[in-house]
Amino acid sequence: MHDNSRMENKPASPSGSVPGPRGESSRSDAQVRLSSAGRHRAGRGCGSLEKTQVRTPSRPPLFGGRLRRESLEVIYDGQCRFCARSLAVLERLARRRLFRLHDANDRQLIRSKFPPLDGADTRDAMFAVTPRGEVFRGFFAFRRILWESARFYPFLPLFYAPGAALLGPRIYAWVARNRRRFGCSQDGSEMCGLFPARGQTAGPGRRPPTGLDGVRANREGGCEMSPTISQLTKVQAGRTSDRLRHLLPRKAIAGVFGFLLLGAILAPIAQNWRANPQDSVPFSYYPMFSAKRGDAYVVSYIVGLDAQGNRHPISYKFAGDGGFNQTRRQINRLIHERKADTLCQAVATKLALAAAPYGEITTVGIVTGEFRFADYFAGQKAPLSERVHASCQVARRGHGKEVEQ
């Protein structure tokens, strides 16, 4: 398992603050700033070669797009086909270039371009370095990459869901540990044939990648081409089972998405043990019907009194528009916040315009009553006790005129 905290402990830049773009800035997880020297070297190295970018006619248009000058640098295991494919799939889905790739196995290159990563566990996890020099590791690097294209934004809530930062690195670590197993490693294709041929395609409009066109050598970004990727290209050429191998990253992405989603659904279980549990949407801990109740029940409601002092129940609809339970909660909240008077006035105003059976009501009260279950369902419906929070008169126009006359 990769330990993301390792990167947190790395020394930050002398400049101190870490102004990460697009929402990552405030996070301390796995991000450090490259030294200015390293940044300068990285920019110069890739930038100068960018002009000599090699483009072959056979490359699909979606990879033909020019890489933005300000883009991510991704350091990954170049000997892992699964990793290369996964990154290629990301770009394919984004329909544009997102990052420059660098083989983490080329220690000399890494040392020269990214000095702070010298000695980092680049073999265990992917790293993403932003143009500002921030470094993200593993799951957080993957999440940072997703910010690069608006097409991935729908996935972001999932990656920022409660528990994602806990679960994500673990899933990433598992995938990273096993990447050469399901990833068609450079040195053999034993696991490539793990899943039987089915001839699937990935869905509507998604052209299945052919060959290794998805794997972009880092020379495109202007840096030296990784020999491993060039070897890969040769190995791949002419193979008929290419499409199969493309299924693996897709399955991996789909699988990770599925696990993250299920993790986000299960994560709220932890709320049950919190002193002040927080419910949310669409990931909830579903607390309904789990509360402990005694033999009595305390509830707040609205009552009306007519001129003779007879009680009349008043519908919750006079207190709110959001349905029964929402209005009930809102009544409770207003009482709790000592705003029962405001609620009482609002109900009285509405009642003043109401016809039968509310026409006779002269006084409105916001009350909390206690009922004993056994008594109530035996027919004795009067509350054991009742507390009046607010009381106000219903000022009907007709009534007012009569008074004036």
Place this chain on the structure above:
Amino acid sequence: MKRLFRLFDQFWFPQAPAERLAMLRILVGIFAYCLVAANYIQWVEIGRTALVLFKPVGVVALLSRPLPPVVNQVLLIATLLLGIPFILGWRYRFTGPAFAALLLWVISYRLSWSMIYHSMHTTVLHILVLGLSPAADALSLDAQRRSAAGARAEPASAWQYGFPIQLICAVTVFAYFVTGMAKVAGPLGWSWGTGEALRSQVAADAIRKEVLGSAGARLFYRLYNQVWLFAMMAVLTFVVELGAPLALLNKRLGRLWAVTAFLMHWGILFIMAIDFRYHLTGIIYASFFDLERIPAKLKELRARRAARLFSTQMARA
């Protein structure tokens, strides 16, 4: 290890026909559309609720204060407008995710006023999965367009269709599981299963409905003293909720669970007068069944009727 991978692959990425996923898109899409359409006026009004009652949840937590009511209304209208291409499968690569995102927003916004209705959560999650999956590869305008253009047909059965269905099933059962965990982890623990707590909960619900002028379940008055009945219901609830993940292990078990849960919700309606509409319609459990048989059956029926008509006309002639 290989065997384990293969088993995992078979479990998590099962093959399924495109029509099954498409039927799910249509059913869940229609439900979500009706949910927004039927509550449109209420949800517009909710947007005008007092600021003091605004308690943002989910994605709406990005807001520190409510949206202007007109913006809320525009978003609701946009959701309704996008719901139609979602159901019809038109330009689904864009309308699918867009409808899912908008539905997530409007439902989160609707629930950001001091009360969370949990019955809407699974609808949103199902739509999110469907919106991000190739659910319009069949029974859709997109499929029709591709077919008319002579494009290569999508495979009849593939993991790309099976995985979202499996994920929807998993989302459903895990939501139930979390609900069950809340009961066990709550102050009552396993004693919730004695039925007393359930009876008290239903009693409390009945009382508050009566004092706040809503319609309660009359049946509950007759059942209040039948504690054994509530004990049975509590045990059944535990079985359905905590045993839900088992429904993923076997197709038949899944269907059995789906039917039991479906009946449980009808029982809840009769006894407690609580209508979980997504559950009561059975659409929440649709992913456990071979929905692709529905269009095939309809086609067969239509063909049979046409043949009968033809033979009648021939006999007359």
